[in-house]
Amino acid sequence: MKRLAGLAPLLSLMLPGFAFAADLNVDGTTLLRIEERSAPGFSKQTVAPATQFLGIDATDVGAKGLSFHLYGWGRADLADKSAGDEKTDANLTYGYVKYRKGFPNAALIGKAGRFFVFEGIINEQVDGAQAQLILPQGFTLSAFGGVPVKLDRSSNTKGDLIGGGRLGFRYGGIIDVGLSGLHERNAYLDTMARADRQLVGGDIWIAPHRMVDITGRSSYNATTEDFAESSSNDNMKSYGGSLTYSAFKPIEIFVEYKHFKRDVTGSADKFGGEIRASLLDGALNPGFGYRRVSSSSTGSIPSYNEIRAFASYAKGAYSASVDFITDLYDKQFYGTDSDYAYELSGSLGYRISPVVHLSGDLSYGANPDYKDQVKGLVRLTFSYSTVKGAPQ
Amino acid sequence: MMKHSIACLCALLALVALTACSQNISPRPALPAVGHPEPLPQGRPICSDCHEVPMKDSLKSYAVLDHTATFVKDHRFAAASEAGTCAVCHKESFCNECHANYVEVKPSTLHGDRPDRDLPHRGDYLSRHKVDGRLDPASCYRCHGRTNNEKCVTCHRH
Numbered sequence: 085m086k087r088l089a090g091l092a093p094l095l096s097l098m099l100p101g102f103a104f105a106a107d108l109n110v111d112g113t114t115l116l117r118i119e120e121r122s123a124p125g126f127s128k129q130t131v132a133p134a135t136q137f138l139g140i141d142a143t144d145v146g147a148k149g150l151s152f153h154l155y156g157w158g159r160a161d162l163a164d165k166s167a168g169d170e171k172t173d174a175n176l177t178y179g180y181v182k183y184r185k186g187f188p189n190a191a192l193i194g195k196a197g198r199f200f201v202f203e204g205i206i207n208e209q210v211d212g213a214q215a216q217l218i219l220p221q222g223f224t225l226s227a228f229g230g231v232p233v234k235l236d237r238s239s240n241t242k243g244d245l246i247g248g249g250r251l252g253f254r255y256g257g258i259i260d261v262g263l264s265g266l267h268e269r270n271a272y273l274d275t276m277a278r279a280d281r282q283l284v285g286g287d288i289w290i291a292p293h294r295m296v297d298i299t300g301r302s303s304y305n306a307t308t309e310d311f312a313e314s315s316s317n318d319n320m321k322s323y324g325g326s327l328t329y330s331a332f333k334p335i336e337i338f339v340e341y342k343h344f345k346r347d348v349t350g351s352a353d354k355f356g357g358e359i360r361a362s363l364l365d366g367a368l369n370p371g372f373g374y375r376r377v378s379s380s381s382t383g384s385i386p387s388y389n390e391i392r393a394f395a396s397y398a399k400g401a402y403s404a405s406v407d408f409i410t411d412l413y414d415k416q417f418y419g420t421d422s423d424y425a426y427e428l429s430g431s432l433g434y435r436i437s438p439v440v441h442l443s444g445d446l447s448y449g450a451n452p453d454y455k456d457q458v459k460g461l462v463r464l465t466f467s468y469s470t471v472k473g474a475p476q
Numbered sequence: 477m478m479k480h481s482i483a484c485l486c487a488l489l490a491l492v493a494l495t496a497c498s499q500n501i502s503p504r505p506a507l508p509a510v511g512h513p514e515p516l517p518q519g520r521p522i523c524s525d526c527h528e529v530p531m532k533d534s535l536k537s538y539a540v541l542d543h544t545a546t547f548v549k550d551h552r553f554a555a556a557s558e559a560g561t562c563a564v565c566h567k568e569s570f571c572n573e574c575h576a577n578y579v580e581v582k583p584s585t586l587h588g589d590r591p592d593r594d595l596p597h598r599g600d601y602l603s604r605h606k607v608d609g610r611l612d613p614a615s616c617y618r619c620h621g622r623t624n625n626e627k628c629v630t631c632h633r634h
Binding site: 109111113115117133135137139141153155157159167173175177178199200202203204205207209218222233252254256257260262287289291322326327328330336338340342344346349352354358360362365366367369371377379384385386388392394395396403405406407409411417418425426427429431433443445447449451452453454457461463 | 517518519530531533534535536537540544545546547549550553555556557559560567568569571572575576577578579580581585586588589590591592598599600602603604606607610611612614615618627
């Protein structure tokens with residue numbers, strides 16, 4: 085709760101602004117979960133965490149183009165501890181102000197606070213600032229800097245400072261390329277030692293024809309002098325592809341294949357697909373999926389079949405869904421006497437008012453670690469918006 | 477702690493009561509109320525059903541953003557260069573329910589009432605993750621980071 089409390093001054097500073105905001109959106113989800121946990125080697129526990137998620141988006145706060153965005157959660161355990169050492173926990177996922185100014189052929193976007201950066205090869209959460217320039221002739225330029233957001237317990241795993249950016253160029257709707265880079269000072273690397281982390285890389289998108297597009301990304305880890313996502317003592321590679329086919333509107337068929345090769349586990353293939361439908365004007369959505377993992381080294385990776393079937397239905401204020409998933413292993417799972425895992429769950433929902441929705445889930449399952457496991461959950465969501473006649 | 481949660485609930489109920497009479501609906505909370513000018517049909521949108529001319533700034537065909545199963549699986553390519561377009565319809569929280577360093581529940585639990593969505597980790601994943609993790613650890617690091625989160629550290633050193 086401490087960190088959310090730290091937000092209070094920021095919020096109270098922003099509150100007068102909200103009064104002038106053109107549009108205000110507030111979303112919240114309250115979850116009350118009840119689970120019985122019994123891992124081998126640990127005593128049986130009942131956990132009942134209550135979690136509140138909160139999101140606020142306010143646009144044109146005070147001035148046109150200035151907006152405020154916040155999302156976070158807080159939890160209190162009503163029974164045994166559900167995670168970590170404390171009975172309460174909270175986290176601010178993001179909280180930032182954003183300013184956007186448009187020009188005839190360009191735009192400038194600035195952000196400050198805590199936010200995520202997804203650009204090219206960059207995927208970071210920072211406390212800092214970012215500027216993006218959309219320039220004429222298809223150029224884009226963005227740069228960010230700040231302090232990487234630390235994870236709670238092992239708070240020493242992130243560096244002290246981080247910065248990076250992406251230069252992009254797009255032309256005629258057929259090509260979009262970007263060059264991006266990242267530098268983190270005093271980061272924590274695989275080896276437990278601290279060193280600067282440097283990544284440079286490119287992303288490319290080419291569409292020579294309306295129906296074809298080719299995409300790729302590659303990054304080079306300048307610190308370890310290696311291509312990222314591989315390390316010298318454990319080489320791994322994967323490749324594959326997927327295809328979506330929609331023969332006629334309400335039915336979509338998806339197939340995928342992936343091959344994995346890794347020094348320490350040998351090679352494996354994963355293939356399968358999914359068929360999903362949208363029936364009764366989108367009110368009923370059933371789906372079925374099958375996947376097979378077949379491994380050359382049954383010791384470290386068991387071969388198995390995965391089957392999933394689900395359906396969701398909504399009518400008026402009511403909604404209902406069922407979901408079933410099972411993994412059937414060819415052999416006993418990692419030294420246990422079990423060779424399967426499954427979970428069956430169901431959910432019922434009711435819209436109390438235009439802004440409030442109540443739902444409850446119940447699931448039952450078994451797997452190599454837990455003999456029979458029952459989980460229950462109550463979910464209350466509200467979604468408030470000052471926008472009149474907001475599109476659905 | 478009970479006090480905290482009761483206070484939270486009271487604040488929530490007050491907000492609910494304050495707004496219950498309001499008719500402003502945004503039935504999919506993670507989609508912004510303003511943004512896309514046209515109401516979308518149920519389910520995943522196929523942009524090219526409605527958009528025939530290419531996108532204004534990048535001139536790409538809207539078909540590249542059609543929300544097919546393949547797009548959903550491979551959205552990282554579109555996100556890397558079209559983040560601004562995503563934001564027309566998605567609040568950042570929509571992305572961060574799946575992508576975050578420090579998430580309280582797995583997405584398939586948060587939205588347990590939406591089996592039709594492609595949310596990470598259906599069913600009990602603590603035992604089953606050992607297989608997927610060994611098969612392709614690099615794919616996990618995209619979200620969990622090389623330095624795992626608090627929950628992973630209970631069993632994993634780093």
